[in-house]
Amino acid sequence: MRFGIVTFPGSNCDQDAHHVVSHVLGHEARFIWHKETDLEDVDCVILPGGFSYGDYLRCGAIARFSPIMDAVVRFANEGGYVIGICNGFQVLTETGLLPGVLLRNQGLKFICEDTRLVVANGHSPWTVLCPETLVAPIAHAEGCYFASPEVIGQLEEQGRVIFRYASSRGEELAESNPNGSINNIAGIINEAGNVLGMMPHPERNSETALGDASGAAIFRSIIHSFEARA
Amino acid sequence: MRIRVHVTPRRGVLDPQGQAVAHGLSNLGFSGLGEVRVGKVVDLELTSESDPEAALATARKMASQLLANEVVEDFSVEVLG
Structure with a gap:
């Protein structure tokens, strides 16, 4: 599978994402400078x-x-x-590929810590190989997911909330919500399921040398879904 | 022509910055304070517009396409001169 990682001026997790999909998972990856206009033969952006x-x-x-x-x-x-990770998720909502918006964290602080996610929909192309819960490193000041009640209702009804902040036992508690996101939302997909936006950084916990490798399940899932589709 | 665009968080949208400012003001001893909302101001110099109405229309377009995110923000425009 061929991954294309878009580098904007100010992107700083592009190298990590490239490392995970190429060195850890053994797939092709290339950087795409934001001034380019053609994705060429990429299978996943x-x-x-x-x-x-x-x-x-x-x-x-x-x-x-x-x-x-x-x-x-x-x-x-x-x-x-x-897949839009953190700032990438914010770009996806601004672009309109995903609904809603990421607001300033409720506590106003930049939060850099490991959280835990419960996989709310294990049938999406991004979660088919995911366990019930994942460790999820977050590092953001604007990660509070907000959308109108109608949009939230639609997301919930259609199973498009795929990750929620949770306790280590997978319970979606108010105290496990780090940033005030509605319904503990940490990641959503579009209607067709091919676009994922998430605030946590799975590329930061995709190899055991870094303490936890559960984030790799998301990349493995999309590789699996791509190969099943091909 | 100079145009000022005011961008404010929409009613009903959580505004943690506004809440923090309200908290700070009440710590300073200001009482009788209801809700506080924090927005931003963008001043635009439109060099090719001399008609105020046309300038406002251009500024509105700029605001809805970029300056404000209308999912969570409202905007208003005014002529500065």
Whole structure:
């Protein structure tokens, strides 16, 4: 499988994502500079974490107008796999590929810690190989997921909330919600399921040398789904 | 022509910055304070517009396409001169 990792000015998790899909999981990966306009033969686009354009105006608001994003939107609309991690999730909501918005954390602080996720929908292309819960490193100041009650209702009804912040036993408790996200939402997919946005960083816990490798299950899932589809 | 765009969090949207400011103000001893909302101001210099209505229309377009995220923010525009 061929991964394309988009590098915006200010992206800082692009190298980690590249390392995981190529060195840890043994697939092809290449960096795509945001000024490029063609994704070429990529099978999955990764919009990595970081601070694209210094988070000016709103997180992800300027990155959305990078030349490569037209190609990413086309690719997503044709069913191509796209994952936005952290700042990448913010870019996806600004682009309109995913609904809602990521607001300033309820406690106003930048939070850098390991959280735990419960997999709320194990049937999506991104979660088929995921265990019930995952360790999920977060590092963000704007991760509080917000959308109108209608949109939240739709997401819940359609099983599009796929990750929620939870306790180590998988319970979705208020105290396991680090940032005030509605319904403990940590990750959602689009209606077709090919676009995932999540605030936690699975590329940071995808190998045992880093203490935990449960994040790799998300990348393994999409590789599995791609191979099953091909 | 100079145009000012005000961007404010929409009613009903959680505004933790506003809450923190309200908390700070009450710590300072200010009482009788209801809700506090924090927004932002963008001043635009539109060099090719001299008609106020046309300038406001352009600024509104800029606001809805980029300056504000209308999922959670409202905006208003005014002529500065």
